[in-house]
Amino acid sequence: MPSIDVCYSPELLHLYELEGKAVVAVDVLRATSTMVTAFAHGATDIIPVMQLEECRAYAQQGCLTAAERNGIKAEGFDLGNSPFAYMHAGIKGKTIAITTTNGTRAIRLSEAAKEIVVGSFLNLQAVADHLEELQLDVIVVCAGWKGKFNLEDTLYAGALAERLQAKFAFENDATLASLYLYHAAKEDMVTFLRQSSHVQRLENLEIHKDIEFCLQHDVYDVLPVWKQNRLVDLRVEEFKS
């Protein structure tokens, strides 16, 4: 039986053996939810980068560029980090270069893994089904908030653990804790998360609508995976081949 483990911060990733495993990178509010939404609206690939300047340079190659810093759209970019900005026809067929505070970091630091999947509540079951097929040990890498633990990514880890618990062994305490916290929160995640510091920061930015959207389960049958320095939707790739 494969195992599932949870890493609460990219700062702890050096303690985890990634080789041969599947990583689920998650930054629920909002990077990975936004990426999933972009694929659902026809983006062909997404290039996550760490630096603003690197991201901006992709505009010359015909890409859309997206950047957020501290919860706000960065100046001079096509898109920010709100999923609603990606719900339009202009996304279809496009490559999007994106840099975000925490989510990009979680993906790029996981490159030693055999497979990196992008997780969010929006594509929860698609990821769970894929992991069951893969039969690899799983590590959920929470983006956290500037290296620290955050609740929303932990709740996602708990939701994924709940979906996988019959067929995956729980490797350590972080998985158990995530599942317990998800059980405490799932009836009303918006209210539960309202106590969270990161969510309070976002509420101050008047993006309550984004938060409610990102906490919805199983909205999109989308499966972003890391292939040759970019993310593609494996559902579309499989359809092509």
Next chain:
Amino acid sequence: MPSIDVCYSPELLHLYELEGKAVVAVDVLRATSTMVTAFAHGATDIIPVMQLEECRAYAQQGCLTAAERNGIKAEGFDLGNSPFAYMHAGIKGKTIAITTTNGTRAIRLSEAAKEIVVGSFLNLQAVADHLEELQLDVIVVCAGWKGKFNLEDTLYAGALAERLQAKFAFENDATLASLYLYHAAKEDMVTFLRQSSHVQRLENLEIHKDIEFCLQHDVYDVLPVWKQNRLVDLRVEEFKS
């Protein structure tokens, strides 16, 4: 109002500002519980060290020496890491040099703090009362398990947060999560923790009795604090002066 924050692993300590704050170092199973028990039985001071050899050298200065590695008493030392080994008259008036896998590390890495207090369920209220008097911002530093999150230290952080919640602001998500987990566990912590990987490791070592002991609340009115490279019981120090 001062704040309380929780750091789930010494590996995350670099993200926290310790200067001017009070750190509560905790390694419930079993280092800090054992230290508290030793003070309750009359130890005058405890010297936490990182390395076995450094610890062994203290024997020449008339100290008792204590060492544990991976849950087992290390060879050639007077004491291991079971609190029951410290409940006898031979402890009274002694200095104990101790090295443990995770707990010592949490204490030594917190030296930038204004005050370091050793926490365990056994002296929960003594620590809570002291923190209320201090009126400093608090960071609970969980020893974790080899750098990773563990449940038992998190439950302690939640228990302390519960005692302090009326008079301290909750600084971030880790404090909230700890409190929720403590609420889920407190009715029967032994059963709750039986799912934990570290507790399972300890159960294999047949120290179930230690675990039950370490999870008892408010057994000792003992307050180990860090003073001049050693821990002393502040209750005794105050009585002396």
